[in-house]
Amino acid sequence: MKCLLIASESAEVLFHWTDPEFQQNIQAQYGASQEEGQGLPAFEDSISTLFAPIIISCSTMVDRLGDSYTSFTTENNHIYVLHQFDECLYIAVNGDGEEGEDDLRRKIYVMKKIIEVLFGMVTLSSNLLRRELRPQDTEQRARLWKHLQSLLETYSHLRENDQSFLVEAVERLIHPTLCEQCIEFLERRLVQQLNSSVERAREEVLHAFILVHTKLLAFYSSRNASTLATSDLLALIIMAQNMYPSNTDLDDPGPEVRNTNNHSFYTPEPSPTDRDSNKRGSTPVFEFMDPDIQMAEDSLQTLEVPPPDPSTPRRVFLEISSKDGLYPMMPHSMYCLPLWPGITLVLLTKIPTNNVAASVYKYLEAFAKLEKRLSEGQEGSAATRGTLTIHDIRSKLDKFIKALGPSDLQSAQLQNVWTEFKNRAFARGGTGFNKDLIPWCKNMKTQLCGIYRQCFLIDSGPGDIPQRLSPGLQERAQTMVQEKLMDWKDFLLVKSKRNITMVSYPDFPGLIHFICVDRSTGQMIAPSLNITERTTSELGKGPVAQFIKSKVWSLVSTTRRFLRKGYSTVTLRDGDFYFCYFLWFENETGYKLEAGDIPILPDDSAPIGMLAWDYYRKLLRYYSKNHQGEVVKCYELLTVHLGVIPTEIILQHCRQLASKLWEPSRNPLL
C-alpha cells in the first residue's frame, strides 16, 4: 500500500507511482462507479479524483491560513505525508506499516532530487516543470512516468537493502592496491585518451568511476573538474543501478519483479526474460487489470521502435563549485557503460555549452534576489544592491541575448520580455524598482528557464548529429576497462557482497555490527549484511540476519530523530541489544573538537542525510562558524552490541572503532 503523487495546485496529476496494493485499493473504491477496461487514463483519473479534495484543501489552507498540511495518520496507521515545493504538491502514502513518516518525507525529497537531476533549472519554474512532467502526448507521458517510477522503485529498493543508501553515504570497495591501480588506470590511460581524442565532440570527461553493484571501486576526477557532491554521486548510482540493475539478490523475489517492468527500453536489447518475468510479477488478483497492462506495454512497444541508441548519453544536472561560487544543476552528460553484469563504468562529461547554463543561473539568481527584495518592500536603489548589480546584468544580458541569436522563438520571447522589463525598470516613463516590477521578475525567470530548457533538455533536431562521445570511442573505453579488470571480475563481484565482515574484528567480542560514516567526504564503512538464504554470514542466515538488519535500519531512523532534536550521542538498550550512536567533529589532524550545539529542527524538516538534502554539509557549515580557519570533519559511528556486554566494554569498543577505522595503517582491512 504505497503511493507517491505529484500534483499541481489545480489538482492536476503531474506524476504518480503506486504499488499494486494501492492501485487495487483505489480501483476497488472507484470500481463501483467506473466501468472496467478504461485503460491507464482511467486509473489516473480515479487517483486524481480521490486526491483532489486533499490537494484543493491544501492550497486553501496555504492561501487563507498561511499554513499547510504536513501529514495525516489514520487509526489503522496509514500515513500520508505532504510537502509542497513551489507549486508542486508531493503526497506520499504508506498503508502497510513498512515506512514511517520520516521515510515518506525522505522519499518525497529524493523524488524531487531525481527530478532536479533530470530536469535541472527547469524545476525553478513551476510552469515549465509542470509541462515537462506531464507532456501533452500520452505516449511520451507514459514513457517519462515509467522512467521516473522505475527510478523511484530502484531508490526504494536500495534504501531498504543497501546500507550505503540507508545512511546515504558512498561505500567503497576495501581493496587498497586494486583501487589505487584502477584510479591510476582511469587517470593515465582512460580519461587522458578520451579527452585527447577527436571523437569526443568537444565534450570533456570530468569524472570517471567504476561501480561494482552500488559500491565504488575507483573514482577519478580530472584536474579542472570540481568535486562531485555526494548527493549527486548517490543520485547517479541510483540511475546507473536503474539502467543496469544488479541481480545480487536473485533469491530475493522482490527486486527481480521490481526490475522487470520497465527496463526494456533502456537496456540495449529488449530481453525476452524481462517480459516473461513481468507476467510472473503480476499477481492473480490483478487479472482484471490485464487489459490495462497490455495496453501500457503495447504503447511502450511502439515507443521501442526505434530503440533508443544505447550510446546516447543521459543528460544530468549536477552541482559545480567553482572559484566564483556554487552553481547548482549544471548540465553534464552521463555515459553508463556496462562492463559485466554488476560492474559498470560511468563517465561524466562537461558539454561545450556549459557556460550558457552558468550565465542563465547567474541571471536567475539576480532576478530572484531582486524579486525577493521588492516583495519585502524595498524600493529603488536599495532593491538593486547585490553582488551582481542590475546594471551589470543589463549589459551582460543584452550581450547574452545577442549571442543566443534572435532566430528561434524562445530567445525572441526572452528578448521581448527583457525589453519590456528594461522599459519599466530603467526608462523615464517606467515604474522603476517597486512592487509593480515583481511580475516582470517572475516573467524573466520563466523566460530564462525556457532558454535553459531549450539549450539542455530538448534533443537536437533530427538532422543534427547528436552531441556526444562517438560510439566507437565509448566502445573503446569499455573494452579498455574490461581488459584491465578481466582477471578481477569475479573477485570484485564476491568482494562487493562481503566487502568487510565481522570476522575481521575478533578483538571486539559482543560487537554484532557497526556503521562508520565520514560525513565530510560522504563515505561509509560497514560490515556486509547478507540476509539471503544462500549466503551465510557471521550473523547466521535468514531470519536472524533479517532481524538484525531490521534493527540496524530502525536504529538509523531513531538516531536521526534524536539528531534532529540536537542529540548527538544516543545509547539504547533494546531487547537483547545495546545500540550506540555518536556524532563528533575532528579537525584535519584528527584532533577531537568539542561537541557544539546542534541545531534543533522541526519534525517536518528535510530528512537528515546526504542524498536529497545535504544535512551534514549544513551542519558542518554551522559548526565551522566557531572554528574559523580550521578544516572541520564530521564522523558518525553506530554500533550494535549484545546486551549482556558491560557498558564500559561497549564504550571501549566504540572508542577503538572510532579511532581506528579511518586510519588505513591500523585497520587490518585497509
Added chain:
Amino acid sequence: MAELIRRCSNFFLYDGSKVTGEGDPTREGICYFYPEETPIDKQELLCGQLAGVGRCVSELSSSPVRILRLRRNKYAIHMKDDFFWALGCSVEVPTVSVCELLDQLIKLFCFYNGSIRQSYQLNSRETLAARWARYLSHLQSGSSELHHIFSCLRTIDSTNVDPLLLLKAALILQACQRCPLVLAGCILFRGRVVSTQMSPELTMKVMVHESETYTKAQKPNGLSSTSSSSAAVCSTTVFLTMSELQYLQSPPVDKDLRSHSTPHKDGPLKKTRLSRTLSDMASTESDSSDPGPSQSPQKMSFSPCLSESDNSLFSPAPSQSAADPLHPPPQSPEPPFSNGKHSHEAEEEALEQSYYQSFHSNGDGDSQIHNKGDDSVFEGNSHFNGGGREGDTACGTVFDFRGGESGNEESHDDKELVGDSGRAQGQTAEVGDPPPCYGAFDNPEESPLIPMTLYLHRVKGLVLALLVEPHFLSDTASMEEVYHSSLASLNGLEAHLRTISPGAPGAQGPYIFAHFDCIQSTLTTNLSGRPGGAPEHPFVRATSLLHLHFCNTETLQEAIIRSAGAAVYGTRSVAQETYFQQHGGSLRNSGIPNHQDSAFSLPSKARHRLLKHGVNLL
C-alpha cells in the same frame, strides 16, 4: 492563562450531519469552537477544511483520521459518526499527549453528559459549550509541563504527608464501601488525590466535578439546597461505560459479613457482588468483558489488590489470609516477599504500588517510612484488621484509629464538625439533579453508557467523592449512614492535611528526575512543579522525546541521550518510566565515544540518588 493558550491552540467539535446540502453554511455544524473569540469565518475555514480533508483521507484509507499535522500546529482528531473533534496543539507537544488529551476530553464530556448525540438533542449548544470550555480548562490548568507529557493524576506530595493520614483516607473509603450502593470512591484535597479506589482515568474524571463545586462553593451566590444530611453534600449524574462499571463492581466485598450491618435493598445487584474469594476473583477477572487496552493493566492490578485488602479486612478466619501466598501473616514484622518485590511480575508490583497512598503502617513506632511501594503494605492492613474489626459492625461508627493521637483528634474533630455543618447550611449542594437521559445509548454498536451518581461530600478543601448507585440518593438511610460514618474522619483528615505546609519540593539536589508510574498514572519529580514549568527546559524536552520513543518502541528498556548542554537518562519497565539528569559535572566533551564520559555513569547515579525518593531502579 498564557499557558493554557500555548498548550491547546484550538479545539472544536463539528457535526457533519448539520451540513449536508450544498447551501448549508458551515457554521451550522460547529457545535463548539475554542477559543470562542475566534472570528466565525476562521472557525468555518478550520472546521470545513479539517473535517473535509479528514473525511477524504478516512475514505481513502477506510479508517478514521487520528492525527493531522500542519507546519505550525498538530491536531489530534476523533471521528465518530458525523461528529468530528479536533484538538490543536503546538508542534512541540508530543503527539501521544495530544491524542490522550483529546480522548480524555471526550470521555470527560460523556462521563458527565452521556452520549454526545443525545446531549446535543437535549441541551442547547450554549449550555454544552460552557461545559466543553470547563472540561478543557480543567484538563489544561495548573500543572507542570511534565504532568502534561504523561497525562498523569495530580496527587498530594506523599513525601510530605504522614503516612498514617494516607491510611486513614483509605480506610474512610473502605468504610463507605460497606454500604452496598457505594461502588468506589476517592478522597481529594485541594484538587489533588489523597487516596483513590478508582482507576486513574476515572479519578481524573471525578476530579473535574470536584474542582467545579469547589469554585462554586467559593462564590457566595451558590444555589442553596440542602441534603437530608444537611452538609456540604452534593451529587450529580454521571455516565460510566460498561467496562468501567464492571471494573468497579468487580471488587469483591464480602456480603456475608456486611449483611448484618447493612440491610439489603439492592436485589439485582447482589448477584454481581456476592461473596468472593480470591480464586473466584481470578475467574471473573479472566472472563469479564474485555477492557480497553489502556485499562487492562489496572484491572489486573487493582482488583486483586482490593480483594486482598478486603479479605484481610473482613475475613473472620485468620488462616485464610495466612494461606494466601501474597498475604503475609498479620503480625509478621517483615513480609516474606519484601525483597523479592522488584523482581516480581509487574502486576504484582502494581498491586503493591496501587495502594501506596493508603498503606503506610506506622503501628509500631519503628516502622520505616517509605513513600511508595511500601514493603509494609500488608502489615498496615493487618493492624487495621486487628484493631478495627471490633468497630466495623456498623458503618456509622466513627473509626477509632489506634495510636496515641487519636484521642485528642477526636474531640477536635467534633468541634470542627459542628462548625462545619452549621456553615454548610448556606452552601451549595445540588442534590438529585435529574439525570438528563437515563440509559443513554450512543448507538447500537457502541458500548452503552450507564448512568450512575457521583456523590460529593466536601469538608473545606477536602472532598470525599463516591460513585454510587442512582437510588442511593433516595435511600435516606444509606446516605445518612455514609455521611455520618465518614464525617468525623473527614474532618480530622482535613485538619491534618491543612496544617501540612505545601512544602518546598523535596531537596533539590544536584540532579533532576521524573518518575512516572504508568499503572497509577502518578508522577514524582523534584523539578519545580509550578504551572507552566518551562517546556524549553532541556530536561523536559528530553523527557518528552524519550517518553514518545518509549511509547513507540515496546522493546526499549533504557536510553541515554546527550546534546551539547545536557545528558538525560531514561529507563522504563512495564509499570514505570524514570528520567534522570545530573547537573554540573564536566559537560565539555568531544562527543566521541569515551567510557569515562560522565553521561554513561548516569544509570548508576540514578540508581543511587533516586533510592531516597523511593524510586527503586535496581
